[in-house]
Amino acid sequence: MLLLTDFISGGQWFLPLIIICIVLGLAETYAKKKGNSKLQKTIDTLAYVLMLAMVIGFWILYFRGEFSFTNAAIYTVIFIYLIATQLLKQYGERLRKKWGKVAFHRINLALTIAYILLIAFLILAGAHFALVGWLIAGVLILIFERKIRTNYKKSRN
Incomplete structure (x- = not known):
């Protein structure tokens, strides 16, 4: 059929x-x-x-x-990151009041950096640390660098 x-x-x-x-x-x-x-x-x-x-x-x-394991792990990490981002958006005001604005933004920044580095490592491991893997991981880090910079500026204010 x-x-x-x-x-x-x-x-x-x-x-x-x-x-x-x-x-x-x-x-x-x-x-x-x-x-x-x-x-x-x-x-x-x-x-x-x-x-x-x-x-x-x-x-x-x-x-x-x-x-491969790395493909499944990459999609899992991305899914967890998206869910965590949504939870931070939904409960962000409560967490800002509880921890303070600066601490909240720094925690958000640390989580973002950790996710990006984990995904970059998984890409490198999946590419067996070949040159193409390094290029893809580097481009990924450069793309997300803007989000990191924005979060860092928020944490300093």
């Missing part, structure tokens, strides 16, 4: 996933423009459930021997 995903992507799951992410992104943009917070929360929840399903799928593929 020929499924729709087989027709679109030859049986692969990546293209339908990209299409779903694009649709969710467009719906999120529409919800932000219209100010519909209920739709935004629904889309966010759906996106996190989708990401969790992907992480579980990656680990299943790893244990079946079809995926």
Whole structure:
């Protein structure tokens, strides 16, 4: 039996996933423009459930021997980082009041640096510390350097 995903992507799951992410992104943009917070929360929840399903799928593929450990670990670390970022946004005011603004931003900065370095290390390990792995890890660190700089400026104020 020929499924729709087989027709679109030859049986692969990546293209339908990209299409779903694009649709969710467009719906999120529409919800932000219209100010519909209920739709935004629904889309966010759906996106996190989708990401969790992907992480579980990656680990299943790893244990079946079809995926490397570093790929599954990278997606897991990214998922944990996104969840932690959302929790910091949601409970940030309480934590700022409890710990102080400077301490909160420094903790946020330390967590961001730790996640970036962990992902860079996983990329290097997956590339067996080859030149391409070093280049990808370096570019990743440069991309996230702006977020680190912004958090550092906030922590100094």
